[in-house]
Amino acid sequence: MENRILGQRYELVEQLGHGGMGTVYRAHDHRLRRTVAVKTLSAELALQPEFLSRFQREAHAAAALNHPGVATVHDVGEDASGGVAEPYLVMEYVEGTTLSHVLKGGALPPAQAADVVGQVLEALEHSHRHAIVHRDIKPANVMLAGTGRIKVVDFGIAKALSEVATRLTGTGVAVGTPAYLAPEQIKGGDTDHRTDLYAVGCLLYELLTGRPPYTGDSPFSVMHQHLTADPVPPSRLRPELPPAVDAVIVRALHKDRADRFADAAAMRTALSAAARATPPAPVPTPTARDPRAGAVVPAAVASPAPPDEVPAPRPARRRPGRVVFRPTAEGAVALLGCLLSLVISRSDVMEGSAFSRVALLAAVSGGVLLLWSARLACAVAWGPVAEAVAVFSELARSYIGWDTKYVILALMLGVAAALCLAAGYRDERAGGFALVAFWFTALTALWFFLDDVRKVGVFYVLLLGVPLAIGAQVLKSRTRPPSPVPSAGPHAAVPHVEAAPAGRRRAR
Numbered sequence: 001m002e003n004r005i006l007g008q009r010y011e012l013v014e015q016l017g018h019g020g021m022g023t024v025y026r027a028h029d030h031r032l033r034r035t036v037a038v039k040t041l042s043a044e045l046a047l048q049p050e051f052l053s054r055f056q057r058e059a060h061a062a063a064a065l066n067h068p069g070v071a072t073v074h075d076v077g078e079d080a081s082g083g084v085a086e087p088y089l090v091m092e093y094v095e096g097t098t099l100s101h102v103l104k105g106g107a108l109p110p111a112q113a114a115d116v117v118g119q120v121l122e123a124l125e126h127s128h129r130h131a132i133v134h135r136d137i138k139p140a141n142v143m144l145a146g147t148g149r150i151k152v153v154d155f156g157i158a159k160a161l162s163e164v165a166t167r168l169t170g171t172g173v174a175v176g177t178p179a180y181l182a183p184e185q186i187k188g189g190d191t192d193h194r195t196d197l198y199a200v201g202c203l204l205y206e207l208l209t210g211r212p213p214y215t216g217d218s219p220f221s222v223m224h225q226h227l228t229a230d231p232v233p234p235s236r237l238r239p240e241l242p243p244a245v246d247a248v249i250v251r252a253l254h255k256d257r258a259d260r261f262a263d264a265a266a267m268r269t270a271l272s273a274a275a276r277a278t279p280p281a282p283v284p285t286p287t288a289r290d291p292r293a294g295a296v297v298p299a300a301v302a303s304p305a306p307p308d309e310v311p312a313p314r315p316a317r318r319r320p321g322r323v324v325f326r327p328t329a330e331g332a333v334a335l336l337g338c339l340l341s342l343v344i345s346r347s348d349v350m351e352g353s354a355f356s357r358v359a360l361l362a363a364v365s366g367g368v369l370l371l372w373s374a375r376l377a378c379a380v381a382w383g384p385v386a387e388a389v390a391v392f393s394e395l396a397r398s399y400i401g402w403d404t405k406y407v408i409l410a411l412m413l414g415v416a417a418a419l420c421l422a423a424g425y426r427d428e429r430a431g432g433f434a435l436v437a438f439w440f441t442a443l444t445a446l447w448f449f450l451d452d453v454r455k456v457g458v459f460y461v462l463l464l465g466v467p468l469a470i471g472a473q474v475l476k477s478r479t480r481p482p483s484p485v486p487s488a489g490p491h492a493a494v495p496h497v498e499a500a501p502a503g504r505r506r507a508r
């Protein structure tokens with residue numbers, strides 16, 4: 001059977017899905033020879049007076065948007081081949097899945113949810129700057145590509161439809177599911193960019209908890225809650241979420257638009273600050289406590305909600321010696337370093353029983369320290385491994401002499417080592433990786449510049465000094481007193497956030 005062709009140009013190749021307003025197809029644009037997505041709207045809509053002109057007007061406005069987070073609108077038209085004018089919209093074809101599909105697998109890791117919502121807010125910043133309000137932000141209208149980038153689809157459609165719905169039902173409610181409808185949409189009042197921010201608050205809520213803020217047996221019950229109820233704070237459903245994330249959602253979900261974030265940029269800033277206060281998601285390998293747990297992180301929520309709505313955080317008592325098993329990639333790398341050091345100490349890769357004993361000591365102490373800090377374990381365990389590799393490196397001055405190009409190479413390795421050491425010292429979250437890189441670059445450079453006796457001496461000094469410095473830094477960061485509250489404007493009611501371990505966060 002031949003594929004249907006709309007407007008003598010768009011060949012409908014495959015049906016991608018069916019929504020409340022029509023059907024979406026993957027199509028081939030014969031004129032520009034590219035793949036596009038075509039959304040055909042139900043023919044009943046075309047029977048509504050003025051619908052087509054409204055639809056075209058909104059689609060033309062949406063076509064002005066040009067942003068990587070927005071599925072571009074290419075064309076709009078109507079096909080009369082079936083006897084009735086069937087409106088259709090041609091847009092950029094997005095390869096990926098909708099967030100509603102992603103949500104079938106449950107809530108997202110907090111960092112990913114914040115990243116996705118941050119991207120949606122970036123797209124909305126752009127559209128709001130062009131005075132275009134989406135009005136139907138929901139998981140089915142956000143597509144996630146394999147690269148992790150998102151695209152918001154259906155710009156311009158909801159507005160045209162809500163105008164029709166307003167005339168059909170007396171309100172603009174007939175559009176979409178009620179899970180994300182802002183109170184002003186339910187009341188049929190004016191909408192503006194803050195209506196989208198309400199929906200983004202609902203989206204963030206669902207991505208973090210796996211359910212929308214309000215659920216009920218009927219659309220009416222859900223709408224009633226949008227108008228009157230306060231949402232259950234997401235941290236009650238997912239205890240590892242910090243109060244700063246609750247604060248962002250509560251602010252976005254205010255019934256009164258004036259109390260929400262002023263614009264998408266303000267919400268994005270608040271969200272990214274709140275996300276920094278969220279402990280990183282675990283990965284399945286055994287290791288030490290998250291170094292940020294227990295550290296005080298300022299929640300630069302641009303203008304948090306009033307104090308009666310958002311519980312402000314309370315500094316939890318820090319116990320620097322507390323051991324928590326939390327699998328991380330950094331812990332796995334530290335564990336690998338311990339195993340390699342152990343293997344080296346047991347083998348005859350290196351001459352000299354002193355080095356074997358040092359490698360054994362490094363392996364054992366790395367394993368013990370791993371219970372406390374993966375970063376510190378990396379600082380100890382990878383030294384002997386890198387030393388053994390440097391010994392067999394071809395970049396040894398005794399073989400190649402003072403050739404300028406090798407001197408430059410060794411100098412650059414030295415500079416890289418210094419930068420890696422600084423990064424390893426400063427980065428409390430993933431500094432272990434930088435420290436592994438430090439050992440390899442530093443020891444290779446050392447082997448070039450120093451003679452035999454000195455290089456072994458310097459290696460032992462580094463093997464003692466670097467873990468001591470990192471250990472002192474870890475201890476300091478875990479016993480640091482709560483930092484003062486950064487003021488964030490007249491509503492700065494949430495002073496700072498305690499990124500405590502899952503289930504142990506408390507609020508002041």
Ligand SMILES: Nc1ncnc2c1ncn2[C@@H]1O[C@H](COP(=O)(O)OP(=O)(O)OP(=O)(O)O)[C@@H](O)[C@H]1O
Pocket residue numbers: 016017018019020021022023024037039071091092093094095097098140141153154176177
């Ligand atoms: N631009 C696009 N590129 C690729 N696939 C798309 C595109 N737009 C929509 N789709 C796919 O088509 C499906 C149906 O989209 P559609 O917008 O009709 O449904 P919906 O968003 O669930 O409902 P609504 O009608 O309320 O918007 C989506 O779930 C998505 O998989």
Ligand SMILES: [Mg+2]
Pocket residue numbers: 019140141153154
């Ligand atoms: Mg849609």
